[in-house]
Amino acid sequence: MAHGSTRPTSRDVAQAAGVSQAAVSLVLGDKWRGRVAETTAERVRQAARELGYRPNLAARNLRLGHTRTVLLVVPALTTEFFAGVYTGAARIAAQHGFGVVLYPSPEGIGPARDPFASAQAALDGVIASSMAADALTAIHGDQLPLVMLDSDPEGSLGAATVNLDITDGVRQVTEHLLGLGHRRFLHLAADIASWTFEVRARELATRIGQVPGTSLLTVRAPITIEDARDAAATALAAKGPRPTAIICDDDKLAAGAYKAVRRLGLRIPDDISVTGLDDLALATAIDPELTTVRLDAEQFGERGMQALLAVLEGREPTAGDIPVQLVVRGSTAPPSTP
Amino acid sequence: MAHGSTRPTSRDVAQAAGVSQAAVSLVLGDKWRGRVAETTAERVRQAARELGYRPNLAARNLRLGHTRTVLLVVPALTTEFFAGVYTGAARIAAQHGFGVVLYPSPEGIGPARDPFASAQAALDGVIASSMAADALTAIHGDQLPLVMLDSDPEGSLGAATVNLDITDGVRQVTEHLLGLGHRRFLHLAADIASWTFEVRARELATRIGQVPGTSLLTVRAPITIEDARDAAATALAAKGPRPTAIICDDDKLAAGAYKAVRRLGLRIPDDISVTGLDDLALATAIDPELTTVRLDAEQFGERGMQALLAVLEGREPTAGDIPVQLVVRGSTAPPSTP
DNA sequence: CGAAGGAAGTTATACGTAAAACTTGTGGAG
DNA sequence: CTCCACAAGTTTTACGTATAACTTCCTTCG
Numbered sequence A, B: 001m002a003h004g005s006t007r008p009t010s011r012d013v014a015q016a017a018g019v020s021q022a023a024v025s026l027v028l029g030d031k032w033r034g035r036v037a038e039t040t041a042e043r044v045r046q047a048a049r050e051l052g053y054r055p056n057l058a059a060r061n062l063r064l065g066h067t068r069t070v071l072l073v074v075p076a077l078t079t080e081f082f083a084g085v086y087t088g089a090a091r092i093a094a095q096h097g098f099g100v101v102l103y104p105s106p107e108g109i110g111p112a113r114d115p116f117a118s119a120q121a122a123l124d125g126v127i128a129s130s131m132a133a134d135a136l137t138a139i140h141g142d143q144l145p146l147v148m149l150d151s152d153p154e155g156s157l158g159a160a161t162v163n164l165d166i167t168d169g170v171r172q173v174t175e176h177l178l179g180l181g182h183r184r185f186l187h188l189a190a191d192i193a194s195w196t197f198e199v200r201a202r203e204l205a206t207r208i209g210q211v212p213g214t215s216l217l218t219v220r221a222p223i224t225i226e227d228a229r230d231a232a233a234t235a236l237a238a239k240g241p242r243p244t245a246i247i248c249d250d251d252k253l254a255a256g257a258y259k260a261v262r263r264l265g266l267r268i269p270d271d272i273s274v275t276g277l278d279d280l281a282l283a284t285a286i287d288p289e290l291t292t293v294r295l296d297a298e299q300f301g302e303r304g305m306q307a308l309l310a311v312l313e314g315r316e317p318t319a320g321d322i323p324v325q326l327v328v329r330g331s332t333a334p335p336s337t338p
Numbered sequence C: 001c002g003a004a005g006g007a008a009g010t011t012a013t014a015c016g017t018a019a020a021a022c023t024t025g026t027g028g029a030g
Numbered sequence D: 001c002t003c004c005a006c007a008a009g010t011t012t013t014a015c016g017t018a019t020a021a022c023t024t025c026c027t028t029c030g
Helices: A010-017 A021-028 A038-051 A057-064 A080-095 A133-140 A166-180 A195-209 A225-237 A251-263 A281-285 A297-312 B010-017 B021-028 B038-051 B057-064 B080-095 B133-140 B166-180 B195-209 B225-237 B251-263 B281-285 B297-312
Strands: A069-074 A099-104 A125-129 A146-149 A160-162 A184-190 A215-221 A245-248 A273-278 A291-294 A325-327 B069-074 B099-104 B125-129 B146-149 B160-162 B184-190 B215-221 B245-248 B273-278 B291-294 B325-327
Touching: A010 A021, A010 A038, A021 A038, A057 B057, A069 A080, A069 A297, A080 A099, A080 A125, A080 A297, A080 B099, A099 B080, A099 B099, A125 A297, A146 A297, A160 A297, A166 A195, A166 A245, A166 A273, A166 A291, A166 A325, A184 A195, A184 A225, A184 A251, A195 A215, A215 A225, A225 A251, A225 B281, A245 A251, A251 A273, A251 A281, A251 B281, A281 B225, A281 B251, A281 B281, B010 B021, B010 B038, B021 B038, B069 B080, B069 B297, B080 B099, B080 B125, B080 B297, B125 B297, B146 B297, B160 B297, B166 B195, B166 B245, B166 B273, B166 B291, B166 B325, B184 B195, B184 B225, B184 B251, B195 B215, B215 B225, B225 B251, B245 B251, B251 B273, B251 B281
Parallel strands: A069 A099, A069 A125, A125 A146, A146 A160, A184 A215, A184 A245, A245 A273, A273 A291, B069 B099, B069 B125, B125 B146, B146 B160, B184 B215, B184 B245, B245 B273, B273 B291
Antiparallel strands: A291 A325, B291 B325
């Protein structure tokens, strides 16, 4: 409770140790070899410890001209996925003496005059996930090194991009389902204007379209269980032969699909197979456990941070998409009605 | 990609507008009324816009002696709950021109030399959730204004505390279950040394103990679905009359309990009732939907931030716990076997 | 008509740090 | 004995901002 007494500065430490402020900076900055005697150095460290000295970061940042802090822009914090991305990014950052500040982008936070007002100048770089490229230009205005996650490599203003191998994820899902014998598909798509989901939809259509005798119906829903349930219910109630497999853009959507299926008195996977995307905790909580594509969120964050570090150091970021892995569980089986 | 050219400073703006640096600071800091002519002010703003000027926050922070940034310490980011706390805190912070930096505390981030090394000096205050008080002293060393979430009001070193009304949550759950006729309870407890959960266990024992003819068995499990499933399965397999209701410290634990129950070939809620705590998305994803206690995470964060602002301004934080609300869904019913 | 007071600025300074440039003292080589 | 190299510091300065203190000019009023 004694935070009334102003914090000690390096000058206070210097006085206590009987040396100049410069000497303190040298010793504590670990640049003292050959410049300060070991005994003096120890005296300085001792004094710093006793006074509880912490360098003033604002002053240091000003002097150094950088902050060793980067901003991670995520679309929202509603899911474990971005928590994972953050964790991964923060881990790599910490290893390099960097900090990561989070900015959940769209609404949610309330209108700061400028979303970056509280951070902009104090940042060394930005990692932005799933944002429209134009919104992003407005934000960073070419001022800060930038890495984009989950973004079109072509349309990213020359910024480095790090992506999950979504195309391969679609391949694994469709091969699995086609291999089981499914031919009539419902795509329960996320109602989000994002490059990833567009690629996914396109790829899905292509892959399924290549096989003769297949059909693909697409419905969109916001990523909540209730919305997904209603959208899926409507689609399943439509006339004509019922789909035998529902491919969902997200595990939450899949949870909604479960409810719709169950409401019709049908069973998973006997009557209808369901697949998800993400592999959240949700996937193993529901019954039957969900066949889904595991996205390694932490690795995603790690790679994003590594790419940003590369940009900051003028190196070329490592290329290549992050592999994803289909996890087959109990929600998929061969169709009963051919 | 042109971030090679150094960013413009207020001096550059001054030169472009043909005024002194002080005038720029006055105008842009909105302190110019009666000090600078409107036409000059407009000229300055114009120049600032054209140069894309952003004040250097490091310099401002140094000058002002504060950062308008607070740290939010959370135990981990694995659940939506703390995402909600963050969102609430950030909302209030933004309204007051503050930023919130996140620090997921225990492991997870990897060993920075000092967890606060990257932030400490640049902070105005700390909101810490669910940490042991001693770990906390080590961290903040009486240096920064502090608000504790979910923490013992008695043992918090005089720091302000903001808590959920856990006691009332227990009351609602036990009254609901006792009212349905349940008498034999299994408490599936979170295996976490945290004040909240201790209070909860104690209160539960007291409340149930007050009613004649009741029994209460407690088992602990880490908060994962698999651990919870195994712990619950073991407990349910024990000899003696089987519990008719499982009270879980967390929705994820409840999801695990579902699996254990189902594995025994029993049905929820017909054979066994289950309750949770949190009201995550999970709660409505599982079947039947979970009867649980809704914690308003965002309000929790908001109140925490408000309390910290109060401390920073020398005011007394608002007292009073945050209300919680039992949400009755399909996982609870009267016991079939008396 | 002189002085006062306000408008519209400018000049100077401090915040705390890091590091370049300078100083002093000492031992050893020539 | 002189000079130099090196250890062990110190002095000084700059980073970009906000603001207190000062200046200058013009208007207005007694």
